[in-house]
């Protein structure tokens with residue numbers, strides 16, 4: 175008890191210092207996203223898990239595990255009897271938020287010497303929560319799609335938005351928003367949840383620590399937020415909530431989840447994750463484009479055999495591919511590090527293994543990279559290099575890092591001798607890449623999965639560069655080789671159940687991928703199926719031209735194309751849509767058509783959105799405000815669905 179009190183007192187002092195750093199948090203409210211159907215509960219998500227490696231990063235074993243009675247037992251042990259309950263709610267699309275939530279729980283549990291009882295839960299199961307029993311809620315939530323909450327988090331957001339949930343009036347909360355600055359709506363879901371928690375709790379509610387918006391997997395910033403939460407909790411614990419023993423009602427609810435074991439054991443698609451991928455065999459690889467000029471697009475069609483994995487997908491889902499770095503680039507990096515590769519990195523693997531599998535060699539961490547470099551340079555032997563590293567540490571121009579990979583930076587500091595265990599500190603973690611699935615299990619076979627891959631090649635600083643995953647798939651994986659993959663469900667992107675409902679698909683470039691699958695499934699649909707496709711040149715990069723034209727000839731598809739560079743004036747899909755404005759308006763406004771957009775988020779999706787609004791204004795006689803409300807309603811009714819990404 176004395177230890178706990180000492181810990182509380184120390185925390186109070188730090189909080190005073192921390193408070194002065196708090197900034198005013200802007201409340202950002204999101205527009206409504208599509209409302210997916212409720213997903214089936216997964217047993218693994220009931221686990222208050224304790225499979226986090228002590229003191230280290232979570233192992234990822236949870237998602238990989240099939241639920242068992244043994245794991246269920248472990249779950250109950252996770253919470254400490256009598257500790258102050260802390261509910262860590264995560265909202266995830268690809269699993270990172272869950273990883274962070276587990277690490278947070280572990281940090282709070284070990285650091286609080288039993289005074290806190292952290293429990294981790296997927297937002298999907300929010301109905302199990304008795305809000306009056308939860309004084310502290312920590313939300314860890316990523317943003318997905320074009321700035322929307324993850325699909326599992328949608329039902330919880332719906333309840334909060336509608337005001338149907340009443341939180342404790344004295345709720346203590348904080349939000350960690352995970353995202354990526356490359357997207358236009360950075361961390362929008364986390365911001366939204368923070369605004370909702372504030373609105374739905376009472377006057378006495380308090381934010382424990384300022385929300386932190388995380389750019390990619392920046393563990394440095396994540397752990398700084400953990401620290402702030404930890405410090406704040408100590409004081410709040412003492413003042414607001416006391417140390418009375420709390421009964422953990424959640425354990426009782428979770429015991430009832432035991433019935434789900436059999437259910438989950440059958441859901442093998444969930445068994446494969448980025449940490450435990452399935453090795454699918456490449457069975458088809460063929461070009462979809464012809465390169466006439468050097469900057470012409472290069473796109474390949476790939477088919478993978480899912481073998482006996484049991485993975486079952488539906489059109490609209492995506493496939494995660496876990497890439498490997500290019501061996502030549504790994505060799506170049508090792509040479510620049512003056513290492514052979516057999517040295518031990520911090521992560522318990524050799525430096526070569528780390529560089530091949532886990533390092534994003536293009537995505538450096540400036541805040542640590544230049545610090546490591548400065549520490550590895552002597553003031554006496556290399557004063558100029560050391561000074562330059564220190565200077566970049568304080569202020570690295572964004573263009574400096576955009577143009578350089580790790581080896582390029584290292585080569586500018588030839589005198590640096592970096593300790594092997596510090597290599598992982600310089601780069602961000604290599605992430606899987608997600609590809610919309612371009613096949614239909616019904617038409618192309620349920621073990622086959624097709625991808626449409628735009629191969630990325632470019633030049634910076636006089637060197638040819640390669641996109642990590644696209645060149646891995648296009649150049650280094652050959653027929654009959656295996657590729658590590660996992661399924662990423664996308665319930666926000668689904669065909670209407672009733673095939674009499676017309677659909678309008680807008681998918682230029684590789685945005686065509688899910689629509690190849692949709693069109694295949696709709697061959698015999700009763701409703702109209704329209705596809706707007708665009709690319710630069712009809713003769714060079716009209717993806718899947720033969721099969722699309724054939725479907726159009728057979729009357730299975732209405733195909734509208736726009737080739738931007740085949741004439742002097744730029745001409746895109748949105749122009750083609752405006753030409754068919756009256757028809758599109760009738761389809762959407764009178765016949766209940768579903769509209770789908772897939773592809774580039776920054777330009778295309780924005781311009782298509784504008785075109786849709788113009789069409790509705792001009793042909794349905796709506797004013798600007800009515801048009802906004804109309805579009806929001808379309809989204810809410812899942813009649814306007816987008817699967818977009820930043821290229």
Ligand SMILES: Cc1cc2nc3c(=O)[nH]c(=O)nc-3n(C[C@H](O)[C@H](O)[C@H](O)COP(=O)(O)O)c2cc1C
Nearest residue numbers: 267268269270271316317319321353354357360361
């Ligand atoms: C398809 C896709 C769309 C995304 N959209 C956004 C976005 O709109 N805003 C944002 O800040 N981050 C966006 N991200 C980045 C994710 O939020 C980020 O990678 C996060 O760490 C993922 O966490 P999770 O694995 O828990 O879902 C997107 C990522 C993907 C793959």
